[in-house]
Amino acid sequence: MSTPKTPPKAVDDDNVVHGVVAEFTDVSSLLAACERVRDAGYTKADAFAPFPVHGIDKALGIKPTVLPWIALAAGGIGTCTALAMQIWMNGIDYQYIISGKPFISLPASIPVAFELTILFASFATFFGMWALNGLPRFSNPIFTSPRFDRATDDTFFLFLDAKDNRFDEAGAKSFLADLGGDFIEVVKEDDSPKSIPKFLLIGLALLISFSLIPALLVARMRVTKSTSPRIHIFPDMDFSPAKDMQQTSTLFADGRAMRPDVPGTVHRGEMIWDLDFQTGIELEKLAQTDAPRVRRLVAMVQSDVEVGGDEQAADAADAGEETSSEPAEEASSDGESDEDANPTALTPAAGPEVDTTPWLSENPLPLTDAVLRRGQTMFGVYCSTCHGMNGNGDGLVNRRAQRILATTWTPPSNLHDETLFEDAYPDGKLFSTISNGIRKMPGYRAQIGAEDRWAIVAYVRALQASQDATLEDVPEAQRATIEKEQTDVKAALEKAAAEAEAKAKESST
Amino acid sequence: MSLAVSNGLDNTVERPGQRAPLVLGNSTFHSITESVCRISENPPSKLWVFSFLVSVHLATMLGLCILYLFYTGVGVWGNRSPVFWGWPIVNFVFWVGIGHAGTLISAILYLFRQEWRTSINRTAEAMTIFAVVCAGTFPGIHVGRAWLAFWLAPYPSLNLWMWPQFRSPLLWDVFAVSTYATVSLLFWYMGMVPDLATFRDRSKNPFRRAVYGVLALGWSGSSRHWMRYEKAYALLAAFAAPLVLSVHTIVSFDFAVSQVPGWHTTIFPPYFVAGAIFSGFAMVITLMVPARKIFSIEKLITIRHLENMCKIILTTGLMVGLAYGTEFFVAWYSQVGEEAFAFVNRAMGPYWWAYWIMISCNVISPNVFWFKKARTTPWIMFVVSIFVNIGMWFERFVITCTSLSRDYLPSAWAYFSPTWVDWAMLIGSFGLFFTLFLLFCRLMPIVNMAETKATLAKEMHMAHQDDTATPI
Amino acid sequence: MSHHHAVAPKPADDPAFTMPAMLSGLSLPLCVVGLIALVGGTFLGSSAVGGRFGMSAYLTAYMYAMTIAIGAMFFVLIQHLVRAGWSVVVRRVAELIMIMVVPLAVLFIPIGWAVWTGSLYVWTDAAGYQAEHHIPADAWAEKIRWLNPQWFTLRACVYLGVYCLIGCWYYSKSQRQDQTGEVTLTESMQARGGPAIILFALCTSLLAADWVMSLAPMWFSTMFGVYIFAGSILSAHCAIALLSFVLQKQGAMRDEVTIEHYHDLGKLIHGFVCFWAYIAFSQYMLIWYANIPEETVWFFTRYPGFSEDFGPISIALMVLHFGVPFLGIMSRHVRRTPWAVAAWATYILVLHFVDLYWAIMPEATVGSGGAMGVLASVLTVLGMVCLMLGLIVIVGARTRLIPVRDPRLAESLAFENI
Incomplete structure (x- = not known):
């Protein structure tokens, strides 16, 4: 409730005079009167009409509004805000790739930029217009006359303001009469009670307090702790019926919740027809000397694919192949091969004899930067815990084992040992060791894909080279x-x- | 001065060089006020009460369905792989499209100085807002965990530490539809303030006077206020005009930025906009033909108003037809197998019936408006407008469901069938729409009195000029 | 309300409605110089860069004139269809531009010749193109059922026939009204506006696909017809504003075309600048976002990272064809200043050429053809513009520059913006 600004001088017995108003019945007489008022030098006169009268601003000498400039500025701010917001949020602060688009994708930022331009400009126009008009203003002295109610119906009013320099009450009255106005009245201060009706106040207060309840409840919940379990409004969304491994399900005919691979499909990187790649051995050559072993190896690789990485089963099926691929934590069954100083995977248990296996001597992967980096990543994930980040055999697990003096612990190899260099320990053999394990080290065939194992081999070679490289x-x-x-x-x-x-x-x- | 303009009620004939009147039947400024205020001041008719009760029941049904959906999950809909966008999206696009005619009438026709908009713009704008309310409901409840829908807003979250994905057209939609709803609301309310002042000044009941008094913000009709008001109105119109185009454009982006055959086609933006205007005008006719009769405002909403809307329906219907044709032609011309298949599948595949309903309602039925008889007979246009509404709903159905049900992967192909919840929600959304609309008819000035009076004043002036100018 | 009075139109034979003598005198030189430059530019392009380049330059110039002419035709049709009053005073100017479809139908002959001799569209060498681009035989067999010289020529004849029919019919009816003042003529023009616009829309959509889009035979965009139309309607409004301004400078129709009409033309130009940007952006954004190779190839040849010649033009179009004029014509003050409207119209007309150049020329060669190529392209279009201006003046000299007996002329004269 705003009240009129500084009330003009008070007249003794009566209220303050705000001006004089007269009625007109049609547009043309109003316009003619307005023009004469303007020509007589009044600057604070105003006309009231039930609809916008074309040409009245000129007739009254009203200056154009600055509203368009406000809207333009707000629109510009809207564009900049939207662009800055999107660049910051998706381009800088929280980057992630969506359908291969750059983080800062201008074409995709245009729609939101456009919308916010319009939104800001519209807000500026709407609120700017009311502000410039001084609205809302609920107490207006001109409303005191009951006749003025027709200003929004079918009657036109011309008002001469008392603040105008040319104003004097009697003169204004006669001037308006001269212009053809009817029902000339003096507009006085509104002396009706200005306080808001009580029912409105109470209603408003109730409305506000009710609407605050949910917000307050939420706020309280957020700052207090409770020991009772949370309420589950939608239990089936909180506890979705997801299945674990090896559980049964009524959804499929075979009753298994885990789904086997689709027949005829191959895991990425598990192309079985490249058996050399899968085993690290030149099988053609091996077949000439040890055909049964080749058969076992092929069966192992094939069962690998069929069971879908069920490694232990595959190893068990791989009968006669005495490897040390048992889980490290168990490690109860290790025999003499523990003392084997020159560990060779996939060798018969007969003891340290000359390794005749035709190992692949070269890494089948192309030695590119990407492969090495991949190898580095995988080494960091799987190998470094025991072998250490630089391969010297002093990883975190080893250090802890030393500290607690674990009795059954076999220290991991130092990869910079000469016996593990390429000439003594071919790439294929290293690959096989990673795949099948050795001594306490478990096989990693199940965890790491064949291609990644080869990448690790490549990286190990790089590690070895790095340790005693010269400037040459x-x-x-x-x-x-x-x-x-x-x-x-x-x-x-x-x-x-x-x-x-x-x-x-x-x-x- | 005589206020008589024309006694006849047929203003559909316009001789070149003369303009036919838009306000008929010896109307005066006061009679305009009377005929509009009366609707709200008199007690409601039985028909109104009956319609309102039916609408409220249907709206309640929508609310109950939403609760059921929240409690059970989106599986209650017919949305199944591969048609994950089923009826909710169809309904969303349908309702957003309906809204467009309101802004078109209030903003674009204003910019084009089409004065016949004055007596229908208020209702059309109200229709816009209610349609957007209905539209906003569907994506809101389609997000699955609807109580987390506020995550769409880019607010600095202390829990998530992440921002929305601005490269997604679905987020553009959030901005477009909410901006559209906001600006439409501002525009509608601002246009209503002078008329709310009329309501205030006519109220005898102090409570009514207080409520309308607050809503009217102390509007006095001052010329200075009018000047800024008109400027603001023109500015808002200038903002709303591109805004309305952008909204359905962005809705079309939801589909067209994908690579789904039948969705990814560059004509979608203007074609969706034309379709939206088409369906929106049909809805305006559906509402206006009965409303002008029930509320006896035929002198203000004349046959000429309706005829003009029929012409727009005819035009936009042909534009939509041209877009259908272009899509088909280019699908063949491109010689991309998937595209060609998608379009042949629409017309001849399992959804052939939906496609041909769409074609007959959208492309064929509006052609009756080539005949003046059809354009000036309310019941014919009412029937055609219903057809167009149905056709436009099916257009969205055809676009959404035929393309999704026949994706690139033939092993995933499936036929979409709606569930009873889908049906109940579609019907319930109409209940919500009509509930809001009927409340509006009772409580708010349904015709823009101030603008209609300005039009009347101009027509009186022209008539006066003609009288005096002829002898010279 | 009483301060604007109905302006009584001047008598029909007032000298203000005839072509100013200065311009009449220029008509023949313009035609001759234009024809020489047009032929010279084409030959320069053909000899200095390559046969396909020269013909592409000719096609660019031809499309430039054609889009403006059919844009003016759309203006005339839509004004009749919606019974517009304000635009009557500039409608004759639009009709003069519109009637240029008749000489343009003749000027299509070189393009038709190029189709039969295989020196413009790459699909004319059907077998060679298929082999070079490894297009599947069945797809290509379907494609050349649409893109073959016989059917292409027939379609072109249909489009040009429709344009000439609509143009001549509306022009002659409007001329007759100048003599007789029959009100029924206006009514029949209004009544035929609807069907005429349908024919217009069909022809324009297909024309854009045939004459421009098929330069890259395997590329497609359903929006392309709308894109060409957006440029067309925009440049037509600019041409109308500019031509009216020039005619007024030379003394014709000074009291008739007022600031109010420039204001309206300015608003429409501003609106169509936005419309062009809307269509161009939507087309680009959808293709960019979906990122399907057969669609992106068209933009790729115009991409800043790929083409040194056309990449900068792509950027320039965004800024100069939308950003600059959008801000420039936004102000009411500018729109109410006739010379400013005319200046912006000229600016956009230049940019419209750049737009078409950007759409057509990258399909002719990998680059712009060097300095000689640019010279040839510019010379050709300048020749085309001179020729068209000369013809407009010749036709305009035989008629009045305003539809003097149009029943809505008084309304147009008294027209005032809000």
Whole structure:
């Protein structure tokens, strides 16, 4: 409820005079009157009409509004907000790839930018218009006259404001009469009670307090702790009937919840016809010397695919193949092969004899940057816990085992041991070891795909090469950078040392 | 001064060089006020009470279905693999489309200075808002865990630490539809303020006077206010016009950015907009033909208003037909097997019946409007408008379901069938729409009195000028 | 309300309605120079860059004139259809542009010749194109049932026939009304507006597919017809505003076409700038988003990362064809300043050429053909514009520049914006 600004001078017995108003019955007489009012020098006159009268702003000398500029500015702000929001949210703060689109996809940002432009401009127009008009304003002295109710029906009013410099009550009255106005009245201060009706206040208060209840409840819940279990409104959504492994299901005819592979399909990276790739052995060559072993190996790879990675079963079926692929934590059955200094997987248990297996001597994967990086990742995931990040055999598991003095612990190999270098330990053999395990180390065939195992082999070779490489191994073109880095690091180290020394001195003094 | 304009009720003949009147029957400013305010001031008719009760029941049914859906999950719908977008999306697109005619009448026809919009724009805008309410319901409940639908808003969440996905057309939809609802509401309310002031000033009952007084914001009819008001109205019209195009454009993007055959076609944006205007005008006719009769406002909403709407229906119907044709032609011309299959499948596949309902309702039935007799006979246009509503619902059904049920993977093909919940929700959404609309008819000024009076004043002025100008 | 009065139209034979002498004198030189430049540009392109390049330059120039002419035809039809009053004073100017479809039908002959000799559209060498692009035989066999010289020529004749029919009919009726002032003529023009627009829409959609889209035979976009139409209707409004302004500068129809009409034309130009951007953006966005190779190929040849010549034009179109004019013509003040409207109209007409150049020329060669190629392209279109202007002046000199006895002329003269 806004009240009129600073009330003009009060007249003794009566209320404040705001102006004089007269009625007109049609548009043309109103327009003619307005033009004469304007020409007589009134600047604060106003006309009231039930509809927008074409040409009245000119007749009254009303200046155009700044509203379009406000709308334009708000629209521009809307565009910028939308673009900045989308770039920040999807492009910078929370990046993720969707259908291969760049993080900052301008074409996809246009629709929201457009919508917010319109939204901001519309808000500015709507609220700007009411603000410029000084509305809402519920108490208006001109409403005091009951005749004025017809201003929104069919009657036109011309109002001369008391604040106008040319205004004097008697003159204004006669001027309006001269213009052809009827029912000329003086508009006085509204002396009816200005307070809001009680029922409105009570109703409003009730409405607000009721609408606050849910919000308050939520707020309370968020800051308090409860020991009782939460209420499940939709139990079947909270506890969805998802099946675990090996459970039964009525959904399928065979009653199994786990689904076998579709017949005739192959896991990614498990193409069985490349058996050399799967075993790490040149099987053609091996077949000439040890045909039964080749048969076992082929059966193993095939059963592997059929059972879908059920590794233990495959190994069990692989009869006579005494490997140490039992789980490490059990490790109760290891025999003499534990002492085997030169571990060879897939060798008969007869003891340390010359390894005649025709191992693949070269990694079948192309040695690209991507393969090595993949190998690095997989090594980091599966191998480094025991062998350590740099392969020296001192991973976290080993360190803990040393600390607790585990009695049955066999320390993992140091991959930088010469017996494990490429000439002594071919790539195929390393691959086989990773696949089938050795001593306490379990086989990783089930966890790591064949391609990734080969990638690990490639990475292990890179690791080995890295440990005693010389500057000559670096390509000619990059030596300069390496040397520069070397000197930079040295300089930085020296500088840091000097600084630390200086600091130590400073703090001691 | 004589306020008589025309005594006859037929203003559909317009000789070149003269303009036929839009306000008929010796109307005066006061008689316009009377005929509009009377609707709200008199006690409701039996027909109104009956319709309202039926509508409220249907709306309640929608509410109960929504509760059932929340409790049980979206499996209560017929949405199954591969048709994951079934009726909810069809209903959403249908209702959003209905809304478009309101903004078109209030904004675009305003910009084109089509004065015949003045007496129908209020109802059409109200229809827009109620249709958008119905439309917004469906994607809201389709998100599965509807109580988390607010995750769509880009608010800084302390729990999630993540933002919505702005490269998805579904999120554009959230922005487009909510902006559209907001701006339509502002536009509708702003247009209503002077008329609410009329209601306020006529009220005898203090409670009524207080409520309308608050809603009218203290509107006095001051010329300075009118000047800014008209500017703001023009600006909002200028914003709403591209907005309305953008909304159905973005709805069409939901489909067209995908690679589903029959969805991914570049003509979708203008074709969806034309279709939306088409269906929206049909709905305006469906509402107006009975309403003008029941509320006795034939002098304000004249046959000429209806005829013009029929012409727009004919035009947009032909545009939609052209788009159907273009799609078919290009599907063949492109020589992409999947595209060609998708379109042949629409017409000849398992949903042939839906396709041909769509073609006969949307492309064939509006052609009766080539005849003036059909354009000026209310019952004919009422029947055709119902056909168009049905046809446009089926258009969305055909687009959504035929394409999804025949995806790239033939082993996943399936036939979509709705469940009783689908049916109940579609019918219930009409209940919600009519409940809101009937309330509006009772409580708000259903014709824009101020603008109609301005039109009348202009016509009186022209008539006056003609009288005086002829002798010279 | 009483401050604007009905303006009494001037008598029909007022000198303000005749073609200004200065322009009449220019008509023959314009035609001659235009024809020379048109032929010269085409030959320059053919000899300096390649036969297909020269013909593509000719096609660009031809499409430039054609889109403006049919845009003006749409203007005339739609004004009749909606019984518009405001536009009567500029309708004759639109009709003069519209009637250029008749000379343009003749100017189609070189394109028809190119189709039969295989020097413009790549599909004319059916077997070679299929082999080169490894297109499946069955798909290609279907395709060339649509894209073959006989059927293409027949369709072109139908489109041009329809345009000439509509153009001549409306032009002659309007001319007759100048003499007789029959009100029934307006009524019959209104009544035929609907069917005429349907024919127009069908022809324009197919024309865009045939004449421009088939330059890349395996590419397709259902929106393409709308895209060409959007540019067409936009440039037609610009041409009407510009031509009216030039005629007024030379002394014709000074009291008739007022600031109010420029204001309305300006609003429509602004609206159609947005419409063009809407269509262009939607088409690009959908193809970009779905990322299907057979569709993206068209934009790929115009992509900044791929084509040094056309990539920058793609960017420029976004900024110069939409951004700049959108802000430029937004202000009411600009729209109410005739010279500013005319200046913006000229600007957009230039950009309309760039738009068509961007749509057509990348299919002719990998690049713009170097300096000679650009020169040839520009020379050809300038020749076409001069020729068209010359013909418009020749036709305009035989008629009045305003439909002097149109029943709605008074309404148009008294027209005032809100």
